Amino acid sequence: MAFWTLYRREAGSYFVSPIAYVVFFATALGVGAYFNFIFNYFNDYGIRQLTVLQASVNTFFFWLTLMVQIPVLTMRSFSEEFKLGTIEMLLTAPVREWEVVLAKFFGAFSFFITLWIPLFFNLLLLTAFSNPHVPLLWRPTLNTALLIVLVGAFYISIGIFTSVLTKNQIIAAILSFALIFLSFSMSFVSYLKVTAQTQNLLSYFSAIEQMDTYSKGIFDSRPVVFYLSGTVFLLLLTQRFLEARRLKS
Template sequence: MLAIYRKEISGFFASLIGYVVIGVFLIVMGLFLFVFPDTSLLTYGYASLGPFFRLAPNVLLFLIPAICMRALAEERQTGAIELLLTRPLRDWDIVLGKFLACLTLVVIALLPTLLYYYTVYQLGEPVGNIDMGGTLGSYLGLLFLSMAFVAIGLFASALTTNQIVSFLLALALSFWCYFGFDYLAALPVFYGNGDQLIASLGMQDHFQRLGRGLIDTRDVMYFMTLTALFLLLTVLSLDRRRW
């Protein structure tokens, strides 16, 4: 697993992929948070990173499928996956190595955003007037959200040899898992207690609950289970190629 991890990480930064991903994420978030007046932290009126945590999942929704689309699709297209499968590596080693490498790249992209926290911390009146619990919970939510998106991206990449198809499939699955259940819960047929039950099946509901600063084990287990499910589906997809 570590060999796969090191290979993927070096591949990200030996080419422009890693730098482009980090640069695009920071530029897009910087524009929305400090330039565009409708979402700017400077005109928000409160010492809060609320706009950042509302925008970040939407950016990651597109960015992570772009990172993962080549992880397995390119190797299937070039035949390199056959070499990997014949080596003394378990399918789980391959999948977890690629999963951790893609997740590491996302975490590296998120780390510089701590400067946003420092900026809002200093702009507060008085200085430091910011919801520490909510900020910590939201960052934790972004980490769990990234884990789930990466797992979905790897699953999509394992299903096809075409990177564009892999990107679109991962985007569709991620969009449904994040927004789809909320749209479904809004249908008139689910008015009453059923709407909250349907909404709780989606990632957005659990991400927002973590953002309130209350770390509930149910929210953590939801993301861990969803991530494990798609990683398992990815392994089963690779195992199917042996037959």
């Protein structure tokens, strides 16, 4: 299968690229510092209503990290191939467009998952070294991880999609940031003066509310359906655009 060959090349290119390590370092540092800050804050003020995990992922800082890192990860996926002309070489080999799109997606997705390992590593450290002992809450932890993976997949598909539109990486990054922010800002609509019905409807799309639910350890199937179908839709769109670009150029 050409997919595996392509996937290994895509994932591999992340792990040999210096930019990817900068992103990894920045994320690990930011998440770690924030985690440490919350932990000390909770200790000093004796806060017991929230877990450290809840406090880490229900902040704007968390979402901003997510919204900035994904465009940086995905901006080069197709743009660079167009710019260097390697797309011509790639698509004259016996590969199908969807294999290329999926390989790009899963390549970025694999690295994205690597980026968020430090957060859960911090939780493990907390469990292992805290005194008195802080238990690791399995359900909230797994649910949070699941939602990060789902939202990540959706945002990455946005990033891959914008990168197929242009050969300029910067434009691809700005465009994907704008689209990701647009989809995220559904969460803000509930702050506006809208009818209860609209508010109700839009709260289904609100990433902030979803994270609130998930990090409490409550599983909800609606975000799973929403993000998975959104990802599939955008990847299909990417595949069509890739074909269209080839057909007209």
